[in-house]
Amino acid sequence: MQEFAIDVQGVTKSFGRIKALDQVSLRVGTGEIYGLIGPNGSGKTTLIRMLIGLVAPDTGTVTVLGQRMPDVGILSSIGYMTQAAALYPDLSVLENVRFFAAINDAEQGVDDALKLVELYERRGSPVATLSGGMRTRCSLACALVHGPKLLLLDEPTVGIDPQLRRQLWDAFARLAGQGTTIVVSSHVMDEAERTQRLGLILFGRLVAEGTATELKRKAGTDNLEEAFLRLAREVAA
Amino acid sequence: MNPRRVLAITRRLLSQFRRDRRTLALFFVVPIVVLSLLYFLVRGSGQHPAVGVINQDSGPLGGAIATQLLKSDRVRASEMTEERADAGLHDGSLAAYIVLPADFSSRALQGHVIAPEVHLEGSQPGPSGTVLQALSQSLAAAASSASAPGVASVRLEPKISYLYGGPDFDTLDYFGAAFIGLFVFFLVFIITSVAFLRERSQGTLERLMASPLRRGEIVLGYMIGFGVLALLQAAEVLVFSLYVLKVHNSGNVFLIFLVEALMAIAAVNLGIFLSTFARSEFEAVQFIPLVIVPQVLLSGIIFPVSSEPQWLQYVSNVLPLTFAVNGMRDIMVRGQDLTAAALQLNVGVIFGFCGLVILLGATTLRRRLA
Numbered sequence: 001m002q003e004f005a006i007d008v009q010g011v012t013k014s015f016g017r018i019k020a021l022d023q024v025s026l027r028v029g030t031g032e033i034y035g036l037i038g039p040n041g042s043g044k045t046t047l048i049r050m051l052i053g054l055v056a057p058d059t060g061t062v063t064v065l066g067q068r069m070p071d072v073g074i075l076s077s078i079g080y081m082t083q084a085a086a087l088y089p090d091l092s093v094l095e096n097v098r099f100f101a102a103i104n105d106a107e108q109g110v111d112d113a114l115k116l117v118e119l120y121e122r123r124g125s126p127v128a129t130l131s132g133g134m135r136t137r138c139s140l141a142c143a144l145v146h147g148p149k150l151l152l153l154d155e156p157t158v159g160i161d162p163q164l165r166r167q168l169w170d171a172f173a174r175l176a177g178q179g180t181t182i183v184v185s186s187h188v189m190d191e192a193e194r195t196q197r198l199g200l201i202l203f204g205r206l207v208a209e210g211t212a213t214e215l216k217r218k219a220g221t222d223n224l225e226e227a228f229l230r231l232a233r234e235v236a237a
Numbered sequence: 238m239n240p241r242r243v244l245a246i247t248r249r250l251l252s253q254f255r256r257d258r259r260t261l262a263l264f265f266v267v268p269i270v271v272l273s274l275l276y277f278l279v280r281g282s283g284q285h286p287a288v289g290v291i292n293q294d295s296g297p298l299g300g301a302i303a304t305q306l307l308k309s310d311r312v313r314a315s316e317m318t319e320e321r322a323d324a325g326l327h328d329g330s331l332a333a334y335i336v337l338p339a340d341f342s343s344r345a346l347q348g349h350v351i352a353p354e355v356h357l358e359g360s361q362p363g364p365s366g367t368v369l370q371a372l373s374q375s376l377a378a379a380a381s382s383a384s385a386p387g388v389a390s391v392r393l394e395p396k397i398s399y400l401y402g403g404p405d406f407d408t409l410d411y412f413g414a415a416f417i418g419l420f421v422f423f424l425v426f427i428i429t430s431v432a433f434l435r436e437r438s439q440g441t442l443e444r445l446m447a448s449p450l451r452r453g454e455i456v457l458g459y460m461i462g463f464g465v466l467a468l469l470q471a472a473e474v475l476v477f478s479l480y481v482l483k484v485h486n487s488g489n490v491f492l493i494f495l496v497e498a499l500m501a502i503a504a505v506n507l508g509i510f511l512s513t514f515a516r517s518e519f520e521a522v523q524f525i526p527l528v529i530v531p532q533v534l535l536s537g538i539i540f541p542v543s544s545e546p547q548w549l550q551y552v553s554n555v556l557p558l559t560f561a562v563n564g565m566r567d568i569m570v571r572g573q574d575l576t577a578a579a580l581q582l583n584v585g586v587i588f589g590f591c592g593l594v595i596l597l598g599a600t601t602l603r604r605r606l607a
Contacts, residue, residue, distance in 0.1 A: 052447045072449060080447040086440030103448050142444070 004063075005030045005150050005181035006051060011060035013046060013204075020046040021057070022204040028183060028197075030149075033176045035195030036185040037228065043204040044185040045083065048154050051183065052080050065149055076104050079148035083155050085139035089128035093119050096127055097141045106146035113145040116171055133164045140168070144175065151175065153184040157191060169194050189225040200231055207235045260523065267526045274531065277549055278540040285544075286364035288314040288371070289322035289334030296342020298379065302353070303337060305375035312371045326356060326400050329543075329579075332364035333357045335372060351376060351393045359399035360570040361541055362408050369395070401571050406485055413484035414569035415538040415562040417474050417493070422500045422558060423529055425467045429459065429508025430521045437512065452602045456595065460505050467501030468494065487572030492580075496564045499587045503557060506594035513601040532558040560586040 006028040013021040021043050028034040036044045049055045050062055053070030067074040087096050097114060101107045114120040117137035122130070127138060136156065144151060151172075157165045169191060172182055176196075184195065192198055193212045200208040200215070208215055208231050212224055219227035254261060292303040306314045317325075317334075325331035336354040345351050355372065357365045376393055402410060436442040445455060471494060478484040486493075511528065515521040534540070535549065536558035542550055553559050564583035567573040573580045 054443065054446055072451065075447060076449040078447070080444065082440050082443055084440050086444050088441060089439070100444070100448070103445070103450050105449075 003030070004028060005032070005065055006034075006183065007061075007063040008047075008051075009061045009063075011047075011050065011057040011062060013050065013055060013058050019204050021050070024060075024201075024204070024206045026199055026206055026209065028181060030181055031176055031179045032197060033172060033182045033184065033195045035192045035198045036183065036201055037187060037189075037192050037198055038185075038201035039187060039232075042201045044201055045154055046204075047201070048080075048152050048183065048185060051152055052078055076106075076146060077149045079143040079146065079151045081139055081143035081151075081153045081156055083158065085132075085135040087127045087135060087139055087142065090126060092124050092126050093130070093134075093138050093141075094123040096138060097123075097145050100142040101145045104146035109145045109147055113141040116144070116174075117141045118167070133160050136160055137164075137168070140171075144180075149180060151180055151182045153182065155185050155187070157186065157188060165191060189228060193224060200228065202232055202235050205235075207231060259520065263523050263526060267530075271526070271530055271534070274534045274549075277546055278534060278544075285310075286312050286332035286367050287325070287330060288312045288368055289317045289325055289331050290314050291317065291319045291322055291334060291336045293339045294337045294341035295339055296346075298342040298345050298351075299337035301379040302375050305378040306335065306371065309371045309375055311367055311374070314371075322356070326358050329358070331358065332361070333368040335368075349392060351395075353395050355395045355397045357397060357399050359402040359406060360411065360566060362406060362411055363541070369397075401487070402485060406570075409482065410485035411566075411570065412538065413478050413482070414486075414565045415536075417471070417478055417484075417569075418496060418500060418561050418565040419533065419538060419558070420474055421467050421471055421497045422504045422561065424470065425463050425501045425504035426508045426528070427521075427525070428466075429463055429505045430512045430515065430524060431518055432463075433459070433509050433512040434515055434518055434521050438517070452599050455602060456506065456509065456599050459509065460502055460595075463505045464498060464501050467504070468498060471497040471501075484569075486569045488568035489574060492568045492574060493565065496561065496568065496584065496587065499584070499591055500561050503587065503591045503594055506591070506598035509598035510594055510601055532556050535559070536562045538562050557587060557590040560590075 004027045006026070008024060008026050011021055011024045012019070024043075024047065026034075036047065038044050046055060050057060051064055051069065052075070053062075053064075053072075056070060062069040064071075065074055065077055088099070091099070093114070094110070097110050098107065101110050101113075111120065114123055117140050119134065119137055119141060122134065127135060130138065140153075140156060143153070153172075157168060160168070165188075172184070173194070176182055186192055195212070197209065197211055198215060199206050208218065210218070215231070216222055216224055216227045219230040221227050221230065254264075288306070290303050290306050292299045294300065303316065306312070307316070312332075319334070319336060322331060322334035326334060334356050336356070338352075338354065341351075341353070353372065355368065357368065359365060372395065373393060397404070399406070433442075436445070475490065475493060479486055507528075511524055512521060515524070535545070535553045536542075536556055537553065538558075542553045542559060545553060560583045564580060564587060567577065567580040567583060571577075571579075575581060575584070
């Protein structure tokens with residue numbers, strides 16, 4: 001097993017005149033929960049899409065699970081959950097999860113995935129009839145049904161109530177305990193506290209990295225949200 | 238009712254419309270294009286059915302009628318040998334030929350029966366009727382002229398033979414063959430564009446791209462899925478047309494399915510390809526007037542390509558639907574199989590078009606490495 005699940009070196013990416021990522025380098029260890037925090041439009045989604053090979057860097061290298069990205073072969077080891085719950089609304093929960101299992105050759109994981117997100121009882125319901133939170137959980141089940149070694153979650157808890165958010169983070173922690181590496185982007189600070197390491201992205205640059213405690217100490221405050229704002233202000237200045 | 242609130246809605250709609258350049262263009266350009274096409278198809282048709290005239294009559298009457306036929310403004314008649322005329326009928330360059338037999342004049346004078354042989358191509362009801370009208374007009378004109386005395390009281394009893402179809406062959410038989418093919422193409426194209434667009438807009442395409450699925454697998458999966466649907470629909474349409482509406486079919490049903498399957502494949506991939514250029518289902522629906530309507534008008538379904546002005550024929554002859562319509566008629570009206578050169582060409586072109594759109598569809602699906 002390679003030491004780092006993710007190894008990003010000096011990556012830059014521009015869309016036209018807008019620099020989405022600027023000299024970003026980061027490493028995520030196997031089994032680690034890594035949080036990407038930053039305001040909307042800071043480059044979090046671009047970075048995550050780059051990790052799965054949907055976006056190629058202009059310069060720099062992206063290595064995931066030992067493979068230079070983009071690499072189609074490694075995709076069966078990665079689970080990807082997009083910002084919006086990308087599902088087939090007319091299909092049932094079970095049919096959705098089963099479809100994403102089938103395209104990953106992993107039909108045996110369907111029941112476990114449904115139980116993990118606590119949708120097993122609702123598996124027959126069409127996705128269109130589910131609440132927003134249930135859709136997000138269904139989307140998560142689709143992302144992890146094939147037992148990926150790396151889980152990329154782009155703002156998975158947007159629009160989800162605190163109770164459910166806690167449940168999801170408990171699930172993430174369990175998965176990480178089983179050796180799954182998780183990269184999760186967020187701008188909700190209380191959940192950022194539950195990651196093992198945080199990277200703060202601002203204007204496409206990774207401006208600070210460390211545990212929540214380290215970042216708070218660096219900013220000289222015991223509130224992560226305050227730390228986030230102070231660090232952001234330092235960068236802007 | 239508050240007029241300011243009503244106007245707010247009106248103004249908002251017009252502003253949205255002004256920003257939407259494509260809808261704007263569609264809204265004002267399409268009616269003009271479609272009406273112009275109709276104008277050229279209906280009024281501009283300089284071409285009249287081509288008719289061969291073979292005068293073998295030893296008497297004066299045959300010559301008189303032949304002269305009138307050659308002068309007729311309903312048909313383009315020309316004198317030729319029976320051999321050449323027969324070949325022309327088979328290759329589609331003639332709509333009919335008329336033989337005035339050797340004993341034509343004498344039988345007319347003695348038996349008071351005028352019996353020209355009329356050989357009709359028969360696959361299109363329109364030209365057949367025009368040819369018969371031209372013949373009776375020519376007879377009337379010949380009768381009133383001095384060159385054929387005593388003809389006024391005779392009966393016209395043409396001996397009509399049909400290369401394809403027959404006297405019962407009507408407009409539905411002619412349209413039916415083409416429409417059966419059109420349904421598959423049109424409906425499969427629409428459902429694929431919308432299905433694929435949804436895949437894009439609901440974000441599942443992004444997920445598919447982030448999965449081990451390969452482009453070819455996505456395209457092939459779509460092709461098989463909608464292909465099965467298309468063939469079920471084809472079976473339903475065919476059974477209804479042949480057994481309930483009793484549309485004429487002299488060809489092999491499996492060949493019809495082959496052409497329909499090819500058209501379904503073409504339609505699926507055209508849908509995938511064109512869905513790249515639409516951002517919403519609303520925009521996808523706009524492909525109907527852009528892609529479907531001109532093809533329906535120009536592919537010879539309603540107006541025969543041969544009766545179009547020459548420059549429009551060039552357009553028609555590059556539209557894939559033209560070849561599909563011809564292919565369906567080759568099979569159902571003319572009873573051709575794959576040994577016939579005409580059907581080989583038509584099926585070959587549809588096959589080539591399938592290849593082209595598969596390539597286009599798969600290319601636009603490229604992992605968007607921007």
